[in-house]
Each structure stands twice: as C-alpha cells, then as structure tokens.
Amino acid sequence: MTDPGVLPVVETFHSLQGEGHHSGRSAFFIRLAGCNVGCPWCDTKHSWPEDRHPEHTITALAELAGQACGAGAAFTVITGGEPLQHPLGPLTAALRTHTQRPVHLETSGVDPLSGQIDWVTLSPKRHRPPRPELLAACHELKVVVFEPDDLPFAEAMAAGVSAGRELLLQPGWDSERGQQLAVEHVRRHPQWRLSLQTHKWLGVR
Secondary structure, three states: OOOOOOOEEEEEEEEOOOOOOOOEEEEEEEEOOOOOOOOOOOOOHHHHHHHHHHHEHHHHHHHHHHHHHOOOOOOOEEOOOHHHHOOOOHHHHHHHHOOOOOEEEEEOOOOOOOOOOOEEEEEEEEEEEEOHHHHHOOEEEEEEOOOOOOHHHHHHHHHHOOOOOEEEEOOOOHHHHOOOOOHHEEEEEHOOOOOOOHHHHHHHO
C-alpha cells in the first residue's frame, strides 16, 4: 500500500467470535485483503489478492467499529488474509480513539507485529512457520489439525509460547480425521483445549 491512510478491505461485519478463547462474544470484524501464506485448505481464499478488493480509509473503518461497539461489540478483530502484511499502527490507533474497546488480531505470524494489539491469536502454519517473537507475544496459540504431522508441529510451537498462554487445537473444517486427531490429543494432553468453529455450526457469519 502506498497511502498509509487506506487499507484493502474484504469485508467488515458485526457478529460473534466463533473460535478460540473469546468464542461466543460479540465482536466487530475487519477482514483485510492480501495473504502471502496460501494455505490450500483456507476458507477465505478470496481474501488473498489485494488488488481485487476496495480500499477503505482508516477513519471510515474506525467509525464503523465505533458504531458496532456502540451496538454491543465487545472488541474489534483485525483478520484476513494475513493482516500483518500491512502496517497496523494507524488502524489500531484510530480504533482505540473511536471504540475505547480492545483490539484483537488473528495472524499466522510470518510478518512483524505492528500496532497496539490487546489480544493476539496466532494460528501458525507448517509450511510457513511464524516468527519466534510472534510466538512469544501471542495470547493464544491455535493450531489447525488435518493430519498426524500437525500434532508434533503444534507441540513444537507450544514450546515457544510464553507460560500461561492458551493452547488450542482446532480440527480442520469438515475433516473427520482432523477431528479425531485433535480430540484424542486433547484427551491425552491436558494443557491443550479443543477449539471449534462454532459460527459455522450455527450458520452465522
């Protein structure tokens, strides 16, 4: 992006957080375009190309977030794509001014952390592992499970997370094998919790 006052946006919406520690809470989502990770099972592949999505001013995004928080959203989630492909400092500063609510980030951790973030959800990928500093900074580690090799990867990632952080295994959507693997691993390893995509089960956005 050449203009620091705009960002490519796939969508914005007020719904419920469907995954992880804050599952079930009212949240406003800002989905930014662009991703350099490219997971084959990604459910938002339409978000990958930046040039196919309109630019929004940071002020307009912050105003939308403020309206959502006035209507009940407990926090704003910056997601993607891979949101850290963009410098998030101006956006998070504007969000704090307009909402006075926490700012959450969902990231794979391959790019440097930017902005003032209150909660970092790190979802690392085997084919592009995260930066060590993102592992140390995250509040919850959420590893998606499709196949057996995802479990030793999850344990390797957990070794780099700060003490006391949330460790979550999430079965890949519509993956019976991933579900079996994640459930069995959580049963045997009490430091882990199971995360489900509850919004998909409920059919909400």
